[in-house]
Amino acid sequence: MKLSARNQFQGTVTKITEGQAMAEVTVKVGTLEFVAAITEGSVKSMGLKVNDSVLVAVKATEVMIGK
Amino acid sequence: MKLSARNQFQGTVTKITEGQAMAEVTVKVGTLEFVAAITEGSVKSMGLKVNDSVLVAVKATEVMIGK
Amino acid sequence: MKLSARNQFQGTVTKITEGQAMAEVTVKVGTLEFVAAITEGSVKSMGLKVNDSVLVAVKATEVMIGK
Amino acid sequence: MKLSARNQFQGTVTKITEGQAMAEVTVKVGTLEFVAAITEGSVKSMGLKVNDSVLVAVKATEVMIGK
Amino acid sequence: MKLSARNQFQGTVTKITEGQAMAEVTVKVGTLEFVAAITEGSVKSMGLKVNDSVLVAVKATEVMIGK
Amino acid sequence: MKLSARNQFQGTVTKITEGQAMAEVTVKVGTLEFVAAITEGSVKSMGLKVNDSVLVAVKATEVMIGK
Numbered sequence: 099m100k101l102s103a104r105n106q107f108q109g110t111v112t113k114i115t116e117g118q119a120m121a122e123v124t125v126k127v128g129t130l131e132f133v134a135a136i137t138e139g140s141v142k143s144m145g146l147k148v149n150d151s152v153l154v155a156v157k158a159t160e161v162m163i164g165k
Numbered sequence: 166m167k168l169s170a171r172n173q174f175q176g177t178v179t180k181i182t183e184g185q186a187m188a189e190v191t192v193k194v195g196t197l198e199f200v201a202a203i204t205e206g207s208v209k210s211m212g213l214k215v216n217d218s219v220l221v222a223v224k225a226t227e228v229m230i231g232k
Numbered sequence: 233m234k235l236s237a238r239n240q241f242q243g244t245v246t247k248i249t250e251g252q253a254m255a256e257v258t259v260k261v262g263t264l265e266f267v268a269a270i271t272e273g274s275v276k277s278m279g280l281k282v283n284d285s286v287l288v289a290v291k292a293t294e295v296m297i298g299k
Numbered sequence: 300m301k302l303s304a305r306n307q308f309q310g311t312v313t314k315i316t317e318g319q320a321m322a323e324v325t326v327k328v329g330t331l332e333f334v335a336a337i338t339e340g341s342v343k344s345m346g347l348k349v350n351d352s353v354l355v356a357v358k359a360t361e362v363m364i365g366k
Numbered sequence: 367m368k369l370s371a372r373n374q375f376q377g378t379v380t381k382i383t384e385g386q387a388m389a390e391v392t393v394k395v396g397t398l399e400f401v402a403a404i405t406e407g408s409v410k411s412m413g414l415k416v417n418d419s420v421l422v423a424v425k426a427t428e429v430m431i432g433k
Numbered sequence: 434m435k436l437s438a439r440n441q442f443q444g445t446v447t448k449i450t451e452g453q454a455m456a457e458v459t460v461k462v463g464t465l466e467f468v469a470a471i472t473e474g475s476v477k478s479m480g481l482k483v484n485d486s487v488l489v490a491v492k493a494t495e496v497m498i499g500k
Contacts, residue, residue, distance in 0.1 A: 104200035117454030119318030133171035134228035153231035160227035161201035164220035184253030186385030238334035251387030267305035268362035287365035294361035295335035298354035319452030341370040372468035401439035402496035421499035428495035429469035432488035
């Protein structure tokens, strides 16, 4: 499946911090580190765990530029 | 200034596609390519142009994971 | 691939309005109609056209409730 | 009041999972199930509870397409 | 109707810049100026025009902090 | 640094509600009160505390209009 998200990178989960409603997932993409805040329900239903190979996807409309 | 955005990467603008209300800005970060959809007004007020050194910032809540 | 987005629905593209930087895509999901604003670049690279079967995906953090 | 959100659907709250800062609200819209991650403060101030009739609203810019 | 958005302010439309797919709407709230990028379709269907009294609504998950 | 966010306001932190993965930060901007849901990790790494002078930044694409 192709996604419309213009920012898509393949990486590896390095850390998962679980909360009651939300969880924080850290993903290493080459030398960069991404952090995703997703629902705890998604972590459970995807069976997400450290070392999983995952895709990081971000819509272009969510990207801010600083100069 | 420190930003709360958990995803912050330094890169270089490689392309700007301008529209009437929105513009699309491509930023190279190492070997990765980010695309930001920002308002045409931001491109103008920041004086954004190709080869500018910029920061790409994305909130953790905007990051989706695929597995 | 499983996506972390908690809102995922299968539908059919019924209309595409193209602009210079952004495009508007209408998707029929059963009796509901969704509208997505994605970059014109995504419409092109995905080869999106009317009658395509597509997935609509929205992160839980993007959903507002009114009562 | 009319909202600019292009995705607006009427439904019924079927589940609320409360956390310290965030809560997860599930809303049934016909045969579809939506999940919203909103602040715990919103759940409290709106007095949201199971069986409430609610509106689900999502901006077009937040909708991703997969094909 | 009460909205779950934690940021809601009453203001007046001062400017509308229309594009093909997206439009930019400027709203004055007291001494502050907000800018919203909404679809051109929303501007049309709401009949939005300068001097309209409007509500500006932003989810807490969309707010970034800088320090 | 200039940010592309079209909504940027200077304010003062008046309250921080911490959770396991997410935190809620209230910021007073003149007579308005903004609420930001950011990761607990951001609160920690920025050393955010009540009375801090901060910037509130929101992308135009995240602003909804009601009329």
